[in-house]
Amino acid sequence: MKRREFLTMAAAASASLSMPRVFAAPHTSSGISTQLDAGATGRAPGKLIVLIELKGGNDGLNTVIPFADSTYYALREHIAIPRERVLPLDERVALHPAMRALLPFWRDGEVAVVQGVGCAQDHASHFRSTEIWDTASSADVYRHDGWLTRAIGQWPASQREVAAASFGSAEPGPFAGCAARVEADDAWARVDDPDAAPHAGWLDADRGEGDRVSGVAQALRVSAPTLRDSIDAALRTVVDRFAPHMCGAIRLTLDGFDTHSNQPAQHAALLRQLAEGCATLRAELTRRGRWRDTLVVTYSEFGRSARENVHRGTGHGGGAAHFVLGGQVRGGVYGRAADLARLDTDGNLPVDIDFRQIYATVLGPFLKLDANAVLQDDVPPLPLLRT
Template sequence: MKRRHFVNLFSSASGAALLSAHAPGWAQAVARRAASADDRILVLVELKGGNDGLNTVVPYTDSAYYQLRPVIGIKPDEVIRLDGTTGLHPELRPLLALWEKGELGIVQGVGYPQPNLSHFRSIEIWETASKSNEYLSDGWATRGLKAGLAARRNFTAEGVLIGGGEAGALAGARAVSLNNPEAFVNESKFAQGMEGPQPGSNAALAYLMQVEGDINQAAQGLRSEKYNFSTQFPAGAFGNGVRAAAQVVASQRGKAGVPVITLTLGSFDTHQNQPGTHANLLRQLAEGMAALKSSLTELDAWDRTLVMTFSEFGRRARQNNSNGTDHGTVAPHFVAGGAVRGGLYGQPPDLSRLDATQNALYSTDFRQLYATVARDWWGVSPDAVTRGNFEALKFLRT
């Protein structure tokens, strides 16, 4: 049976999914690092559909930007100015407190060679850290776990996916998919009470039984009294996801914890009438990130948390005839946390120098972000994660 079959079977049986748990023959290399790094949390926020980077981090003094976007460009007097040339979309104002405190970094011009503009293929490239012409089965975060992180701690689960059923960066890891911790625990009680056939000599059935056991074990590990936050979480699906992420962290106090949590917001596939849709999505992102900072600060966990956004691609530099943007290449991404060294990293796209498809050229390879997480956050070999030599950035203090 394929991994996807396991996911679907246990999603319907217990309301939760354990994604590719303990694949047979899984070899774990041990890389030594500081013990404190084992308690760190990585929160990955997927901006699903391809976020328009130019209207997110705005080059408000660049005349080429307004020539390319005469209707949908963010006007200079609307921009939240970060310096003399760069600003944020006005709906990102909740992020300004993070910026002013030096806990928000913006990595500019992020992309990769020979970009693929298919949603499905490009997000696969991002999630596996593959080259454009290769196909990998394990996620980049999973390789970080295998490189030593999971070998040193008996994590409750290696990851929790909130608001999305695909394993993504955690493909191949012992990762639990849920909408909120309480529902996950309650539904998995049903799985605990089920009687199933004995595996006998059937290897596939034995593997299924092992997966079911891991679901129940992870459910028990997430069991705790509901933490009553003073933080006011935003309404809506993304706000609920942020609340669930905070509750996962609360449930792990005093335990080995969960090293990776993923959240999803979208769709950013704004081919038409972009301004209103994009503004609403960015407002949800900013309010959610502000609530995440507030709730994790309550738990004394903000300083050991790194939040990082990603998206399959950016949007084309020139607006289309429907007041939207089509699939493009580069985009900026946010990193936030108590250990982040705030500021601008990398170079913004040069809008006077577009490629043959009228897309901007990247200046920062997305695998540089992963190399930074591997080296400076997890203390493992970046090569094990990126499968190549990519220079780490300097947005982390630790």
């Protein structure tokens, strides 16, 4: 396939797209073909990372609920989830009832619930906290390159091709700095009619088929109204457009978690989108033979306050639970259950697990990369994957 043909194909994601320029994948002289399979090429299936950003700061206490703790109900008179409605995982914690679509993952041992995750020095600012999570830096370190940008930089050494894409957000997030690796004038290009603008100002489409460019991923950014729309676009424009041996890194953004008021209905709707979206990913990637080699990870800039406010919402908080799902996941509940007797001076749950430990698990045990080199710190992984 000619590179110009590929760019045309990748641009046709939906009727209204917002795309960055390509993060540029090395390719063979024959181009990238969607017809190749791992068996035909003798290459192992590529690993796929799917990050789901819960933008705004997800309320971990009403996501993974300490229903056995009476203090939870005392702190949240109006927004606590009643005991009779929760979906118990064990004798202490339960899922929000809107997350019923995750129960098959739990029964099959394919979801890890990691409690008390966060940055050791959380910031109240959405911007700074998001920056910390996107760059995988300590609270007192300021970086401009995303952690997946650094991870992608390791892939060429292992001779793997990588597709990278972001759906549902105008921000590069964990791919920050990746665009600078490509020789193009504009970092981002807006495409209102992708069929009429097949090249979108990305790479020089006149490059020879065998030319290699500095960078390692082909990518696009798609604005989609729902998480399901983002998932459909990701499957159509990334998973189905690349050879099975290629690795992929996809970021999906689900916005609306900054629930300062009237939280119950809004939060339930978002959690339902999240759970049903994960179920769709599992079904579709299983059908494509990719689920075994996929890891889905949630993240959010911070949790919410333990105590509800007068507007039946929550303020910015500290540690929160997150999910890691996939065919290689060792299912279970990890970390210390939310202990509402251990609130910090701001009334927030403390952080027990450094969020970078989840990243280290993705990078090391799953992707077989040097996690410490990417994170530029000695960060141990968590035992979330089957050996």
